[in-house]
Amino acid sequence: MKIVSRxxxxxxxxxxxxxxxxxFDSAASALAVSVGLIDGPRVEQRDAGQxxxxxxxxxxxxxxxxxxxxxxxxxxxxxxxxxxxxxxLVVAIxxxxxxxxxxxxxxxxxN
Amino acid sequence: xxxxxxxxxxxxxKSKLWVDILIFVAFLITMEPxxxxxxxxxxxxxxxxxxxxxxxxxxxxxIIEITRRFLGKLGGQTRINYILNWLLxxxxxxxxxxxxxxxxxxxxxxxxxxxxxxxxxxxxxLSANTVLILLGLHTALHWNWIVSTMxxxxxxxxxxxxxxxxxxxxAV
Numbered sequence: 419m420k421i422v423s424r425x426x427x428x429x430x431x432x433x434x435x436x437x438x439x440x441x442f443d444s445a446a447s448a449l450a451v452s453v454g455l456i457d458g459p460r461v462e463q464r465d466a467g468q469x470x471x472x473x474x475x476x477x478x479x480x481x482x483x484x485x486x487x488x489x490x491x492x493x494x495x496x497x498x499x500x501x502x503x504x505x506x507l508v509v510a511i512x513x514x515x516x517x518x519x520x521x522x523x524x525x526x527x528x529n
Numbered sequence: 530x531x532x533x534x535x536x537x538x539x540x541x542x543k544s545k546l547w548v549d550i551l552i553f554v555a556f557l558i559t560m561e562p563x564x565x566x567x568x569x570x571x572x573x574x575x576x577x578x579x580x581x582x583x584x585x586x587x588x589x590x591x592i593i594e595i596t597r598r599f600l601g602k603l604g605g606q607t608r609i610n611y612i613l614n615w616l617l618x619x620x621x622x623x624x625x626x627x628x629x630x631x632x633x634x635x636x637x638x639x640x641x642x643x644x645x646x647x648x649x650x651x652x653x654x655l656s657a658n659t660v661l662i663l664l665g666l667h668t669a670l671h672w673n674w675i676v677s678t679m680x681x682x683x684x685x686x687x688x689x690x691x692x693x694x695x696x697x698x699x700a701v
Contacts, residue, residue, distance in 0.1 A: 421586060425586070428582055429582075431618075432622055435618070436625070439622065440626060443652070447648060461564040491669055494559075497685060500560050500562055500661055501557070503662070507662065507665030508669040511666070511669035511670070511671070512669055512672045
């Protein structure tokens with residue numbers, strides 16, 4: 419019961435934040451359109467029954483499929499890039515914090 | 530009695546670690562939608578909601594305690610950590626909502642179709658990049674916990690298993 423109520427609280431907060439974001443986005447885009455900063459939404463004309471997925475599949479069919487090794491290499495590289503970005507942030511925060519500790523240790527060892 | 534409490538704390542720390550590892554791996558996979566295929570990207574992202582829920586439930590006591598004490602006396606790092614967690618939650622929600630709006634597989638499969646402009650797609654990219662940075666900061670602030678828990682529950686048991694196994698083999 420305790421867990422269920424906590425899950426409901428988290429989902430409510432999630433819904434509230436999501437609602438606020440959608441409302442903010444709608445208001446901002448409506449304001450931008452009325453001021454003339456951006457054009458209004460483009461309504462795409464589609465044939466009845468034609469979905470975005472079907473368009474995607476026809477596009478995919480015409481495109482040559484890359485090999486699996488190429489896909490794996492690209493995935494490793496781009497995941498490595500994401501990990502690298504996080505690692506830079508970790509080092510930038512953790513390393514300066516560890517300097518005073520190290521200097522204290524060093525001075526204690528000297529004494 | 531105290532050993533039971535200790536066991537409970539150990540199992541909670543272990544489950545915290547494994548949930549966090551799962552969320553991190555899922556995040557890395559979903560960050561490359563072009564390579565992990567759109568179907569995997571969308572359904573894995575949706576299932577990450579459950580992972581995030583579990584993560585929040587495990588850390589519930591900390592969240593409640595810091596929310597109560599936020600306006601009172603609180604350490605600087607804890608305060609920064611709390612604000613950063615809220616930013617991560619808001620940005621994660623934005624990422625999820627914009628993802629649902631531009632969904633091409635999961636939402637149509639559930640019978641939901643949204644008419645949207647290019648804005649949500651750009652917002653999705655922007656919020657994904659922001660989540661990466663916020664997650665880096667979140668990791669940095671919890672680095673000591675990550676290192677000590679990984680050493681205790683993953684690296685040391687593996688090393689013990691490998692070396693103990695070798696010693697046992699040598700004895701035979």
